[in-house]
Amino acid sequence: MSYRNSIFHGSAAEMAALPDESVDLIFTSPPYEARKVYHTADGDIGRLRGDEFIDALKPIMEECHRVLKPSGNFFLNFQGQYCDGRFSLTEAKIPIVAVEDIGYDYVQPFYWTKTRPKPDNYSRRLKNVNEIIYHFVKDARHYAVYKDSVREPSRYQGHDQNCKLCGSTLPGKMDKRAWKYNPKGRDPGNVIYSKGATGQGSGDTWNKATKRPKKDIHPALMPMELADFFVRYGSTEGDLVLDPFMGSGTTGISAARMGRDFVGYDVSDKYVGEATLRCHEARDWYEEHLRQVG
Numbered sequence: 001m002s003y004r005n006s007i008f009h010g011s012a013a014e015m016a017a018l019p020d021e022s023v024d025l026i027f028t029s030p031p032y033e034a035r036k037v038y039h040t041a042d043g044d045i046g047r048l049r050g051d052e053f054i055d056a057l058k059p060i061m062e063e064c065h066r067v068l069k070p071s072g073n074f075f076l077n078f079q080g081q082y083c084d085g086r087f088s089l090t091e092a093k094i095p096i097v098a099v100e101d102i103g104y105d106y107v108q109p110f111y112w113t114k115t116r117p118k119p120d121n122y123s124r125r126l127k128n129v130n131e132i133i134y135h136f137v138k139d140a141r142h143y144a145v146y147k148d149s150v151r152e153p154s155r156y157q158g159h160d161q162n163c164k165l166c167g168s169t170l171p172g173k174m175d176k177r178a179w180k181y182n183p184k185g186r187d188p189g190n191v192i193y194s195k196g197a198t199g200q201g202s203g204d205t206w207n208k209a210t211k212r213p214k215k216d217i218h219p220a221l222m223p224m225e226l227a228d229f230f231v232r233y234g235s236t237e238g239d240l241v242l243d244p245f246m247g248s249g250t251t252g253i254s255a256a257r258m259g260r261d262f263v264g265y266d267v268s269d270k271y272v273g274e275a276t277l278r279c280h281e282a283r284d285w286y287e288e289h290l291r292q293v294g
């Protein structure tokens, strides 16, 4: 069976269906340590904490390294948790394990800042509204990202090459801020603002019949716009996008809607069934869209 556009039931610690260096982009969000137990199947890492959690995540990150192309990108979303009132060191240890034990190069961290975080009620600390997304690659000299696809409109857009202040087109006379702008838009920076992790903001998770978000699909839905950002930034049409913790299929849906192939793993057969259905619907949508435009 071809692995393209398939979601496999089982632990991502062994992604036997995937050949070495076959994947262009990995975007994923593992269960956070000691937080939610999604499933009672063997291999679910969500019930572990601290070094036990890292020991279980490490073979999956090694498999990701094996299947990633030299030009590929690996974006791993994580949020440190409080264990016994102390902030866990796992968030700090993951990049050390990735670089020093597995051999990834660490490009940069991204931050997902929640604009509508869940209310919290801690007396001696403030709520944590950020999640980290580490950008790992196999070789910092050879990876490919698509920066133009995530640029934002510049405030100087439309001023063309004329000085905003005097109208001159002579470089020496122009307002420096105006002539330095990139006509394709500005670098958006490494902070992505999005609502909470319950699937709000994703039209796809909106139940048309009940007019409510389909929160019941998965307890930790990722916002679609977050997946969309990294699929656009880290891959191009025809590429293969892997999510080793596929859950309800958010990464696969985003990939399929943008003309990429998807592949994934999950230890829960319920989520594999749900995600397979949703990702194939997204693929059908994309093929219909292609027929309509041309």
Ligand SMILES: C[S@@+](CC[C@H](N)C(=O)[O-])C[C@H]1O[C@@H](n2cnc3c(N)ncnc32)[C@H](O)[C@@H]1O
Pocket (backbone or CB within 6 Å): 010, 011, 012, 013, 028, 029, 030, 031, 032, 038, 039, 043, 044, 045, 046, 218, 220, 221, 222, 223, 244, 245, 246, 247, 248, 249, 250, 251, 265, 266, 267, 268, 271
């Ligand atoms: C945070 S959820 C992913 C949610 C997903 N991004 C979405 O939007 O639906 C993590 C998923 O990892 C799965 N999981 C836990 N341990 C796993 C393992 N060893 N291999 C593959 N999947 C695993 C869980 O069943 C859960 O669905």
